[in-house]
Amino acid sequence: MDIAIIFGLILLNGVFAMSEIALVSSRKIRLQQAADDGSESAKVALQLASEPSRFLSTVQIGITLIGILAGAYGEASIARRIEAALLDVAILEPYAQPLSLTLMVILITYFSLIFGELVPKRLALLNPEGIAKLISRPLHYLSLAARPLVILLGKSTELVLRLLRAKPAEDAPMFEEEIHSLMKQGTAAGVLEESEHVMVRNVLRLDDLRVGNIMRLKQEIITIDVEDSLEVNCRRINASGHSRFPVVKGALEEVIGIVRAQDVIENLMQGQPIDWYALAKPVLKVRPTTTALQLLESLKQSQNHLALVANDLGNVFGLVTLRDVMEAIVGDLPEAFADPDFIARDDGTWLVDGQVDLLSFKEHFEIKTLPGENESTYHTLAGFILSTLGRLPRVTDRLDFEEIRMEVVDMDGNRVDKVLVTRQVSPNVDDDADNTAPHQD
Secondary structure, rough: HHHHHHHHHHHHHHHHHHHHHHHOOOHHHHHHHHHOOOOHHHHHHHHHHHOOOHHHHHHHHHHHHHHHHHHHHHHHHHHEEEHHHHOOOHHHHHHHHHHHHHHHHHHHHHHHHHHHHHHHHHHHHHHHHHHHHHHHHHHHHHHHOOOHHHHHHHHHHHHHHHOOOOOOOOOOOOOHHHHHHHHHHHHHHHOOOOOHHHHHHHHHHHOEEEEHHEEEHHHOOEEOOOOOOOHHEEEEEEHOOOOOEEEEEEEEEEEEEEEEHHHHHHHHHHHOOOHHHHHOOOOOOOOOOHHHHHHHHHHHHOOOOOOEEEEEOOOOEEEEEHHHHHHHHOOOOOOOOOOOOEEEEOOOEEEOOOOHHHHHHHHHHOOOOOOOOOOOOOOOOHHHHHHHHHHOOOOOOEEEOOEEEEEEEEEEEEEEEEEEEEEEOOOOOOOOOOOOOOOEE
């Protein structure tokens, strides 16, 4: 019976230790969510967590009283039993009392550490919010019962802290690195997908991402020029596949506004004359140093889908759209009307987009290097052809190499649009020519 009482006191000590760790390590966000869902226990736990002096004093009172009771009862019962057993051993008889006290202290300390401290605290760390909700009400009632002593201990503690000039710390703000760390933990635990982690990380970087890093360069912008004929402008709209275009007068620096392809089509279908000035909507301009987050806010306020990137002097550097911001978050998106870069033909040849990346071209055709290529000067197949020819390409221009033959089959103005690529069955060998030199027609 005596051993059962001692063990019961040790377990009660463990309950207090578990309560302390559970309330301290609980995440307030999870408790608040449970409280919002109607959990009264979570509300009490939040109240206790917001008053650390109150619950810590209550816990400490319980632990201290249990320690005193366990020691006193152990000395009165267990130590005397051990002493009586030692008195039967003649050689130990002179040391029976100190040995019995020592053994009693060792036994109670061991079981107190295991069942009264370590195991309960580990259990609390495994499920802090659940245990906090479980013990919150009993601890609340106990604090009310011991209120006078709790108030005395709380005031005494605060007095000592003031003498030490120790001020309570405010809730530390959560930094971006901490959010990334939590996201990594969530991904590792399988709570989040890797793609979700990447997207959230990219969203958090929008405030550091400059518009100049995601814009389309000035040379890539397709414009509607009021000085050109309606036929030319309509052909540009049809060929581009875009939905909005800057309307300019000669150059981008003389921009009039933004026109929607849909508005142009509707006017044409209704037989109305096209007035570019009337159709053009105000254009938004942003600096290259504008962040992607600031751009999003500006686009929302102005009800625009794109903006021109220009400096204070009006010099235009490029154009940025909502799509560019989306791609900064989720990665490259497929073009709605884009043709594949490589189209296999029935005769074994390939129709290749002139703007395909040169590295992708070489990987597709398993070519280590192209004769005379210079990656620092150009990055596309069209750039390579232009550099090799030394002039503006024309339809039917052909380049023969050891492994492949390239033939320009379509031009978009001065730009190489499509290239017909044929794998060479055997290298073209001339009597006095180097096999690696291109043959131009």
